[in-house]
């Protein structure tokens with residue numbers, strides 16, 4: 001049985017380029033790994049600001065939107081976070097989506113696809129890394145990092161040069177290796 005890789009698109013704003021990078025990541029992972037690849041677009045999932053009464057570590061969710069999100073994340077074995085950079089960090093929608101859940105994240109590996117201006121979104125992934133550690137998500141390297149990202153998206157479709165995409169195969173191989181180590185029962 002193959003493992004499930006969930007590609008999570010953080011950006012939710014109209015006109016975003018993040019969805020194009022999410023679609024690119026899904027296609028790339030499907031052609032360069034054995035993962036069963038799925039997309040979670042936070043704009044479509046449309047979670048309200050965190051509104052659960054109990055701490056997520058209990059997994060005792062009250063709301064249907066939380067239960068639906070828990071099913072998506074709980075069904076994944078590994079993640080790729082496709083993250084923009086807003087004001088030197090990752091965006092609020094992603095923090096909100098992370099805060100909603102507990103056990104569904106824990107003990108699973110994650111990789112980064114970051115993008116932005118000159119910094120390629122690396123300040124966002126640095127900030128994200130400490131939140132992932134708190135949730136028990138194990139981040140792996142290498143990552144895909146896209147500087148001056150706007151130039152690579154035309155009409156909602158991303159085309160990345162080899163120099164930018166070159167970390168992709170090693171990133172997926174490390175995600176696969178860590179998934180096999182962490183979730184042998186799912187094999």
Ligand SMILES: Cc1cc2nc3c(=O)[nH]c(=O)nc-3n(C[C@H](O)[C@H](O)[C@H](O)COP(=O)(O)O)c2cc1C
Pocket residue numbers: 011012013015016017018019084085086087088089115116117118119120121150
């Ligand atoms: C509120 C806001 C803050 C931003 N802050 C940064 C930043 O700190 N660093 C950076 O490289 N780009 C920054 N940008 C530019 C984004 O990298 C660029 O708009 C990118 O397209 C955002 O991703 P998205 O289109 O998927 O939302 C910012 C954009 C917005 C809207």
